Amino acid sequence: MAVDVTRDQRRANVAKRVAFLVANEGIEQVELTEPWKAVTDAGHEAVVVSPEAGEVQMFNHLDKADTRAVDVTVSDARAEDYDALVLPGGVANPDNLRTHAGAVALVRDFVASGRPVAAICHAPWTLIEADVVSGRRLTSWPSLKTDIRNAGGEWVDESLVVDGNLITSRNPDDLPDFCGAVVEALEHGSAAATSAPSA
Secondary structure, X not given: OXXXXXXXXXXXXXXXXXXXEOOOEEEEHHHHHHHHXXXXXXXXXXXEEEOOOOEEEEEEOOEEEEEEEOOEEHHHOOHXXXXXXXXXXOOHHHHHHOOOHHHHHHHHHHHHHOOOXXXXXXXXXXXXXXXXXXXXXXXXXXXHHHHHHHOOOEEOOOOOEEEOOEEEEOOHHXXXXXXXXXXXXXXXXXXXXXXXXXX
């Protein structure tokens, strides 16, 4: 007898595509590699999107670390081609990205689409530049607190904050919560990813 598989069950089993948007250098390595591993371990596809073709240079804080090949340039990326967006941190990475009009527009399109958008550490700088934090609750590296408030967002000091389709965390110590929320949002929709309880 054939097993009846509902449409929702089929959709849940389909691998999703996740764009990791980064500048060509200055990425905090663990903030790219840990969410990447969580996404791919869950059976989904991870794609490096960057302003320029070639490789991206990751860092362990201020020391050069590994490189990773760029899969798609920003000019060839469209929000509708992906199921979620991850924005790793590192100070230089989002500071560079926010100067690229195409990268900023891509972030804006992702947020407007309702697809999950996950940003950690300094990555909310790119969200600010995309003008998508007004009226939203989020977290970040503490030095972005004033920037977020000036952009109309509500900054909170929590390991994980989920507001609609925005998922944010403060730093690499929060990666377990952050990665879990990204996978939950991919597999069950943004509403399934919940903020960590307040300390």
